[in-house]
Amino acid sequence: MLTFVGLGLYDLGDISVKGLDYVRNADAVYLEAYTSRLMGADVSEMEAFFGKEIRVLAREDVEQDPHEIIERAASGQVAFLTGGDPMISTTHADLRIRAAAAGVATSIIHASSISSAVSGLSGLQNYRFGKSCSVPFPARGWFPTTPIETIAKNLELSLHTLVYLDIQKDRYMRIPEAITILEEMAEKCGIEPPTLYVGIARAGSENPVVRAGTGAKLKETDFGPPLHVLVVPADLHPMEREYLEVFADL
Numbered sequence: 001m002l003t004f005v006g007l008g009l010y011d012l013g014d015i016s017v018k019g020l021d022y023v024r025n026a027d028a029v030y031l032e033a034y035t036s037r038l039m040g041a042d043v044s045e046m047e048a049f050f051g052k053e054i055r056v057l058a059r060e061d062v063e064q065d066p067h068e069i070i071e072r073a074a075s076g077q078v079a080f081l082t083g084g085d086p087m088i089s090t091t092h093a094d095l096r097i098r099a100a101a102a103g104v105a106t107s108i109i110h111a112s113s114i115s116s117a118v119s120g121l122s123g124l125q126n127y128r129f130g131k132s133c134s135v136p137f138p139a140r141g142w143f144p145t146t147p148i149e150t151i152a153k154n155l156e157l158s159l160h161t162l163v164y165l166d167i168q169k170d171r172y173m174r175i176p177e178a179i180t181i182l183e184e185m186a187e188k189c190g191i192e193p194p195t196l197y198v199g200i201a202r203a204g205s206e207n208p209v210v211r212a213g214t215g216a217k218l219k220e221t222d223f224g225p226p227l228h229v230l231v232v233p234a235d236l237h238p239m240e241r242e243y244l245e246v247f248a249d250l
């Protein structure tokens with residue numbers, strides 16, 4: 001059995017009781033740490049908490065060569081851990097399909113996700129979000145503008161945009177850098193940059209920071225350590241505005 005287990009948003013207290021029980025009884029435990037990270041616990045703390053050795057997976061281990069995971073799941077109980085909910089904004093649908101094709105049973109143990117936490121922290125209504133996008137760290141000769149195009153299309157439809165920020169081996173994109181990149185993308189595409197953002201840091205922790213305002217204001221705001229995420233809101237419903245005034249310093 002291959003079970004996708006969500007770790008939730010921030011630390012070891014965020015896994016469900018069902019998830020914890022499964023991991024503690026698993027024959028093998030893998031951790032996918034490239035689409036999201038549990039910033040409030042490192043791998044050795046997780047190993048001590050679960051009482052299991054954990055193998056940390058690189059993107060290639062999952063997307064190109066998942067045979068080991070599937071083989072072990074064919075003969076035992078395998079836990080595949082992911083930050084947040086395991087099936088939100090990740091590529092794990094492919095792994096589940098491959099396991100099913102190999103005749104291996106699969107299941108999902110869900111957990112809290114950044115995609116729902118943003119609504120609670122910002123007051124922006126869940127049903128008003130359009131397509132989400134991700135801002136990658138620019139690389140030499142590579143500067144895609146799809147994120148700002150997605151935001152522009154959502155704004156035309158009066159929909160909010162959830163903007164995920166890039167995670168690389170040892171670096172995490174932060175809100176001020178993401179806003180600067182979005183502004184450069186807007187200039188490159190000849191469109192107006194967004195006039196309002198909501199920045200959220202460390203959702204799920206005891207001290208998440210949530211601030212709403214212009215790009216200039218948020219670039220000057222100290223959001224503290226990662227993970228960070230952004231929302232570009234469309235026109236605000238009066239209740240959404242009031243919530244941002246009360247809880248996000250709008």
Ligand SMILES: C[S@@+](CC[C@H](N)C(=O)[O-])C[C@H]1O[C@@H](n2cnc3c(N)ncnc32)[C@H](O)[C@@H]1O
Binds near residue numbers: 035115164204230
């Ligand atoms: C691709 S998404 C993966 C989402 C994850 N599977 C989930 O359900 O929460 C990862 C991105 O979401 C954002 N993110 C995830 N957890 C976060 C948190 N606790 N606080 C702020 N941003 C977070 C970051 O921008 C991060 O790069």
